[in-house]
Amino acid sequence: MTEWQTKIKDYLGEGTYECTLDDKVLKKAVKELNEDPKQRALQIEALREWVKRQPHLNSRTDDTFLLRFLRHAKFSQLKAQKTLDNFWTVRTVEGKGAPEWFKSMDPKDPKNEEILDLGMQIPLPGRDDQGRKVILVRSGGYDPYKHDFGAMMKTSFMMNDILLMDEENQVHGFVLLQDFTDFGLAHATNWNREIIGKAMKCWQDMYPTRNKGSNFYNTPTIFNALMEVFKLFMKEKSKKRMKFHWSSIESLHKEVPKRILPDYMGGEAGSLEELKKNWKAEVMANREELLLNGKYGVDESKRPNEDASLGGMQGSFRKLAVD
Template identity: 35%
Template structure:
């Protein structure tokens, strides 16, 4: 059985060859068709002329899956050599229709999204678009996005990868709150960063892309001071980033020793979770008998009723390997999305003030002319009255 350390070695080698970098030029202009394709088959593209067109550059994918995993990929994901080549080709064509985004075209990078979405090109494309957009929307989260930046989290024991894979060939990412997490020193966002980076590193491996990963979280010793860091806004942010920026098949999320205070946290997070993620969340409490139905005892630490020895907070070998990959995980740069210049709009107060001035100016001119007109009219009326009085006096003297 392959060990996670071997997977990590493979991932390091692949990442050094295929770390996604942004294209230097924007893609050709085009309009985005409305609506998704009618079916996964149509997403693969009947218009594709030849799968060989995919194999035109150094970023071409070469399958490294073993025979058993290839069969699993075909049964669960619908992946065959032809399907894979056509899907990659049509995904690239789809990307050409978004000239505002500088996509990474490395096929090994694109394949993560295709496998996570079972080779439905439209879903994979939407996921990649969201991936790019969220990197721009949350620069604070992706700033300094590399292993050494979260070493303080790893030193506190979470997360770590168990030394053996489960029976389905999946690595198990474990976290145990050992009482060393001080929320005043760093927030849950740092922990989330660490988990996301570990998953991204694992998913570099083809086998993990097909088999998926399992998350195991021990919430013992978590109290109100920790739970309060999970505000609704933080819960929404982390859930959205995870579901769109980590193209991984998350096959199970197991919580043990969860305190009552975590009920409020789960309540905050669930509205932002996809249904399939919620369905894969299991609460075991302190019942390790139910846990062993999903994760074999042979790979579980003794603290959780397993046979693999005590939970190794230092996990020196794995942590040293992970920290050695000290580079930017994110392929996104500040100019990844060509930002369109927005026309400046006058604010309501500014527009109102300008309008009032113009009206007042015009009104002032009209007011001045009106005053001159009314003064002249008054003079005429006064003259007319005087003439009328003079005429009346002349008439009276004649009469008498």
């Protein structure tokens, strides 16, 4: 073991990563994400050293947390640093994100538990034919006169925090299935340009998720205007990955296997109530992860100027290249 490797092992709770991917998924990570198992620990350490040099950034530095940003960035240190900085900035800085959506992310909070019972966002069991995790979003699955919209967003990001703990999700990515069956005018009024901009920033710029596509099912006419606003904030790659199934269950089944769909969508994965119950149990089981993420953030008063920050990023990258 080299001196550098010994240094990594000496970190408390750091430098202890053990890969859980099977050979097939690891090969995909190598091919698509530029992951090099022999260099992985050094890549993680380089990102960790950069984090510790940032005066404004109070971040987790454990291997499993940092690795998800490296995989999302295809092991580009610069991109991983930017996304990680955005991750904590959006969660904690007024005027630069949506900190109101990330406060009190305790699933045992009665308000959060009530939204979890609604099953607004449910990761479907299993994976699609490409190994991706499909997330069912029931856009009209709440009473807009009764339930706070911010709480809906909060449980969505609680879901992201938990799903990113799974290494296969980091490699294969995610697909959204947005069901608008019960979506009406009252729901649409919750969405304006500001809200949509914040939501897209969270989905595209802060979370280290590989977003592989979106399926829209049973979209009403009223949604067309909202979609045009969404497109203003969407990256071109995301626009090309949208598929509309209108009310055609047959079209949906061509994109999402019946084996992972709930009964009401002509699937074989069980009832919606069963899926709601199972997902809530998983969220509760991962409560500590959600509470842990609430302890970190950004202090904008300590953020270095842009030139200094870029210098720090480049320094880490060059150091890694030498190794």
